[in-house]
Amino acid sequence: MSSVKTFLAFILTLLLFAVAPRINKNTSDAGYYDNSAGGFILDHTSAGKFSRSSDPNIEVWATAPNDSIQFNLNLYYRSGGVGDFSQLALTRNPETLDRYSTELPRLGRGEVYEYFVELTSVDDTLTLRLPKELNSNIALLFEGRPSLIVWGAHVGVMFIAAMYAFMALFNVFGLRTSNEKSLKKLSRKVFITGLLMLLGTALIGLFVSHIRFGYYWGGWPLDDNRAQTYMELLILYWLGLTVVFRGTIFGFKPEKNFVSVPGAIALTLVGVLFMIIVYLAGGHFVDIPI
Structure with missing residues (x-):
């Protein structure tokens, strides 16, 4: 027995x-974010945590009402939750139509990035933000292994x-x-x-x-x-x-x-x-x- x-x-x-x-x-810190307006669609899935030795690659999916419309896509980030945000342009993957990415410099273990993404039309008449809430940011925690x-x-x-x-x-x-x-x-x-x-x-x-x-x-x-x-x-x-x-x-x-x-x-x-x-x-x- x-x-x-x-x-x-x-x-x-x-x-x-x-x-x-x-x-x-x-139930982790990873999350899905999306926003849309004026025919533009923007979405991003955050990793929440990052434990690899390489620089983290941030990917965003963005589409315009049609292929002839241009727009700017930027990522704003800071570490430690203090100070001003730095800016990086997200560039389109040449093998895809709607996937854009950029790399952030890797931080040390236990450190955190706060970031958000903004899409703006070339005439500045439209802005989409991820997350949608103006005072909210996405967190990326760095872990050792x-x-x-x-x-x-x-x-x-x-x-x-x-x-x-x-x-x-x-x-x-x-x-x-x-x-x-x-x-x-x-x-x-x-x-x-x-x-x-x-x-x-x-x-x-x-x-x-x-x-x-x-x-x-x-x-x-x-x-x-x-x-x-x-x-x-x-x-x-x-x-x-x-x-x-x-x-x-x-x-x-x-x-x-x-x-x-x-x-x-x-x-x-x-x-x-x-x-x-x-x-x-x-x-x-x-x-x-x-």
Whole structure:
């Protein structure tokens, strides 16, 4: 029965790690922008993040009412969100009719470009802007890429942590009374889950964060990286559970636990649900560095 639970926990973790990156991409900073007026059509899909060593290529699709009408297409950008915008002309790809592009100088890890695109008719009677809102800009964040070893260690530890959390969930389903064997199994899996999350995020994850963004920790209270703040809360929750179950982790003294068996069941269920929500919330999954 134990091997069946382990296999099911592995499958659930595999599904979580397969689904979460897809949700992350759909809810990332990447976005689609379009605008149209007077027969002109302008659209652009932003990358949101850029981790390659080359200069980022910004592509915009623009069409006029007919091929004989001329227009100017420019990109305005600045770094750090301060200062004046610099201007670059977008030039048409000779192999296409409506694709225009330009390259921005690459920034360092953790740095951000703000940019917007403007199409103007040659007589200056019409202007299209992306984004449409005058005070809005498109952001492009530059990331470093961790080595395959660091990436593998980080993802591997977090995978095993999630797997142990699901195994704890299965132990909950069979927990009815203060049975020594069942309660000790649950307590130890909770303990291992908390330690693995601490190792994967607060230790290995610090190096991943530094490689990607240039800082070790961007969550609360140092900064406003929501993904790291959510993970911080998750780690604290599971480490808190180990304190709650302190009497049955290494021995069997249930009277030293801070909760009864029904309380242990409820807190473990909340912990697993909290983990799933945080993993799906976005920002935790790093692309394979190959």
